Amino acid sequence: MPGPIDLHTHSSVSDGTETPAELVRAALAAGLGTVALTDHDTTSGWAEAFEEAAGTGLMVVPGMEFSTRREWRSIHLLAYLVDPQDLALREETLRIREARLTRAESIVSRLAADFDISWADVVAQTSDGATVGRPHIADALVARGVAADRSAAFRDILHPKFGYYEPHYAPDPLAAVELVRAAGGVPVLAHPATRGIDDVISRENLGVLVDAGLFGLELRHRENRPDAVARLAEYADHFGLVVTGSSDYHGAGKPNRLGENTTEPEVLARILEAGTGSAAVG
Incomplete structure (x- = not known):
């Protein structure tokens, strides 16, 4: 089914307000052609989403939003098409949860x-x-x-x-990229421009992640700041990274709407080709 491609959504399996099945129905109602389910540090919503999407023409890309941390910074990594049975990945995400x-x-x-x-x-x-x-x-x-x-x-x-906030354990981004790649997945940095130009990842540090297998940057996202997006777009071009766009939909949990930012079909094709741990359905 042709239609917009939204590669970042959440269900009630993590912090969305809709079940995976309800999310699939919402994606269909929004006219999407492809949706990725990327709950935080878990793949447990995949089966329900696949079952609901069967026969509808909607493509469901299995994914996960992997929590990582560098010093005090929380950095999220979208991990598409990983093997959900990969032992190292399962152990690390369990530790995070x-x-x-x-x-x-x-x-x-x-x-x-x-x-x-x-x-x-x-x-x-x-x-x-x-x-x-x-x-x-x-x-x-x-x-x-x-x-x-x-x-x-x-x-x-x-x-x-x-004063109520406190951090939680999460691996370093480099270790996370390596884990995702080892599990056959495709790693993309989620909304990497939310803190603006003064706190954008350096080209040197990004290069280290690219060498480990980083595949792309989610630059079309409502929380990204334009000054940092411009810098990261230059980095993406320099390193040959794909650029994705997504809603980061949480149902009623956030104002983000399905399909408000989307990914180009050729970028999706490259992600699907690169992932070997699991397969999109539909």
């Missing part, structure tokens, strides 16, 4: 000293087996009437400047 859970419990404990919120409130905002994260804490704050919506919770309470 467990660290996310411990971090979330600690944040809630601190919040409870100042707000009417408990861990049970957070659990009520998650689905079975979901990767628990700060968005679920934000949803609990909304449910308790402490914040107007998820965005307000992040802006007014969960922002690091208010």
Whole structure:
């Protein structure tokens, strides 16, 4: 089915508000031809998405948004077409999910000293087996009437400047790129221009990731800042990286809409050709 290509979405398996099946139906309603399911540090939503998309003509690209960290910076890596049974990747993502859970419990404990919120409130905002994260804490704050919506919770309470934030374990980006490649996947840096020109990755550091197998940069994303995008577009051209565009859709969890940024068909073709760990369906 021809149509726009959106390579970054989330379901309730991580911090989206729709099940994988509901996400597929939303993608069809939005007129997409291809959608990638990229939940945080997990592949557990793939089977449901594949089943829902069967016979519809919609292509579902299996993916994951891999949490990484360099010093204090949180860096996300989109990992397409990995082998979900790859042992090293499974062990590392399990470690990240467990660290996310411990971090979330600690944040809630601190919040409870100042707000009417408990861990049970957070659990009520998650689905079975979901990767628990700060968005679920934000949803609990909304449910308790402490914040107007998820965005307000992040802006007014969960922002690091208010003292409730704490980091969680995540591997270095270089190690993550190597893990994704070893699992047959295709790594693309997610929204790498959100902090602006003064904090964009250096050409030298990007080159190290490229040498390890980095395949592309997600430059068409609503949170990327134009000055940094211009710099990264030059780097992409220099290193021969693909450029992708995506919505980073979270259902009702974010204002991002399916298909608001898209990827060119020839770029998708290159990603599908490069990935050997799993296959797109549809």
